[in-house]
Amino acid sequence: xxxxxxxxxxxxxxxxxxxxxxxxxxxxxxxxxxxxxxxxxxxxxxxxxxxxxxxxxxxxxxxxxxxxxxxxxxxxxxxxxxxxxxxxxxxxxxxxxxxxxxxxxxxxxxxxxxxxxxxxxxxxxxxxxxxxxxxxxxxxxxxxxxxxxxxxxxxxxxxxxxxxxxxxxxxxxxxxxxxxxxxxxxxxxxxxxxxxxxxxxxxxxxxxxxxxxxxxxxxxxxxxxxxxxxxxxxxxxxxxxxxxxxxxxxxxxxxxxxxxxxxxxxxxxxxxxxxxxxxxxxxxxxxxxxxxxxxxxxxxxxxxxxxxxxxxxxxxxxxxxxxxxxxxxxxxxxxxxxxxxxxxxxxxxxxxxxxxxxxxxxxxxxxxxxxxxxxxxxxxxxxxxxxxxxxxxxxx
Amino acid sequence: xxxxxxxxxxxxxxxxxxxxxxxxxxxxxxxxxxxxxxxxxxxxxxxxxxxxxxxxxxxxxxxxxxxxxxxxxxxxxxxxxxxxxxxxxxxxxxxxxxxxxxxxxxxxxxxxxxxxxxxxxxxxxxxxxxxxxxxxxxxxxxxxxxxx
Numbered sequence: 001x002x003x004x005x006x007x008x009x010x011x012x013x014x015x016x017x018x019x020x021x022x023x024x025x026x027x028x029x030x031x032x033x034x035x036x037x038x039x040x041x042x043x044x045x046x047x048x049x050x051x052x053x054x055x056x057x058x059x060x061x062x063x064x065x066x067x068x069x070x071x072x073x074x075x076x077x078x079x080x081x082x083x084x085x086x087x088x089x090x091x092x093x094x095x096x097x098x099x100x101x102x103x104x105x106x107x108x109x110x111x112x113x114x115x116x117x118x119x120x121x122x123x124x125x126x127x128x129x130x131x132x133x134x135x136x137x138x139x140x141x142x143x144x145x146x147x148x149x150x151x152x153x154x155x156x157x158x159x160x161x162x163x164x165x166x167x168x169x170x171x172x173x174x175x176x177x178x179x180x181x182x183x184x185x186x187x188x189x190x191x192x193x194x195x196x197x198x199x200x201x202x203x204x205x206x207x208x209x210x211x212x213x214x215x216x217x218x219x220x221x222x223x224x225x226x227x228x229x230x231x232x233x234x235x236x237x238x239x240x241x242x243x244x245x246x247x248x249x250x251x252x253x254x255x256x257x258x259x260x261x262x263x264x265x266x267x268x269x270x271x272x273x274x275x276x277x278x279x280x281x282x283x284x285x286x287x288x289x290x291x292x293x294x295x296x297x298x299x300x301x302x303x304x305x306x307x308x309x310x311x312x313x314x315x316x317x318x319x320x321x322x323x324x325x326x327x328x329x330x331x332x333x334x335x336x337x338x339x340x341x342x343x344x345x346x347x348x349x350x351x352x353x354x355x356x357x358x359x360x361x362x363x364x365x366x367x368x369x370x371x372x373x374x375x376x377x378x379x380x381x382x383x384x385x386x387x388x389x390x391x392x393x394x395x396x
Numbered sequence: 397x398x399x400x401x402x403x404x405x406x407x408x409x410x411x412x413x414x415x416x417x418x419x420x421x422x423x424x425x426x427x428x429x430x431x432x433x434x435x436x437x438x439x440x441x442x443x444x445x446x447x448x449x450x451x452x453x454x455x456x457x458x459x460x461x462x463x464x465x466x467x468x469x470x471x472x473x474x475x476x477x478x479x480x481x482x483x484x485x486x487x488x489x490x491x492x493x494x495x496x497x498x499x500x501x502x503x504x505x506x507x508x509x510x511x512x513x514x515x516x517x518x519x520x521x522x523x524x525x526x527x528x529x530x531x532x533x534x535x536x537x538x539x540x541x542x543x544x
Binding site: 004109140141 | 438442450453462463467480484499502
């Protein structure tokens, strides 16, 4: 049955994607929600003490340590009376505590059903506190990549203005903390710098508004995660900054990406089967990472490789039988294919099959693969990881 | 192709830390060894004890139903709840469920008694666990999960 999940544990929602991005900046995120927001897993170790000791739902304003995403704490009565007052109160507390460079508002499921006019509240915050404020239209029902992509676009709309282009500069778009570690971002920056390209901003990574505001001077954008594509399109439209799409994973793929960055051309991926029942290898996960893995597999002689995802996918970046999955049943049927030789993906997606499987880190999951930290696949790291795993499975 | 969830055990997995005091989703199934937990709500709601949910799902004792905003607005979610329990009952041979819901169901004043009666006619027993942040019936803010 569609929308019923029996085997695959839920992934992070769009609102958590919003939280992941905003908490990594010097901005402030306010979620129109009834419950509190606490630090996410990548910050968990930094948090000490219980909520009442940190101020929070039981204290003033609902703030937790240095977490920059707070809740409006709406209750049943606010469904009738509206949530505007609670949002303004949360903004007052948040601005006083964090002195944010910008404020973004979004709504959780219950608030999105009420239909609070967040745009007018953002205008009020902007006028009252002289801080740029905007809205990210989310409802808590979509996946984290959807939330991140809309949050990055909202940040660009708030912070960017036209600047003179600096030749040889690049922005990294989509290196957010759910799919990317800081190490991965640093390695990618070093790799680009070693190729004569200067990285001037990283969208999704730990950063601040001042750094992000430099982005409109870049000569090209590199979209490293599907969540960065929306903001890339926005920058193309507003500032005419061209973009290249691809996760810099694997030596051969990186060389291709570099050529694309220099020539500003894009390549189509054509190694997917025509029909999904011809698939021999499934790579399931974030689309750009999966595309890079497919490229590396193809270089090793694998054929009929299909990329699937339960998350956001861009049609232009899909090839052949690539598929955006909408239900667990659909995936279970695909796993029954007799042609299938290998799957690379989250262990939770295995659902008891005995098909050779290579586990892929998935920090957005509430399953075993969440425990696999994202690791660098930059340059030769992907090749090494893939060769080790293929050797273990005697598939090389 | 063999499809059984026990094979998941081949992947080494430790429980996500110790369960702290206070409310635990596992406690809803205590004393009900044959029962299954069904959570109905938005994806966003699973940030509350998502890892506990994941554990129970791998144990085959929980399922999650995520209706869309349209499903809620049109009332289709009511049919989805009963259909989900009928499907789980048929596939898993479970006749006892604990139903847990998110704030959307509370906001719409969902008549869970009606759902319970309807399923009772099919031999499915349902108990409702009221645990809603919007209605302040949760008392669990001292718990730590992902995001909350």
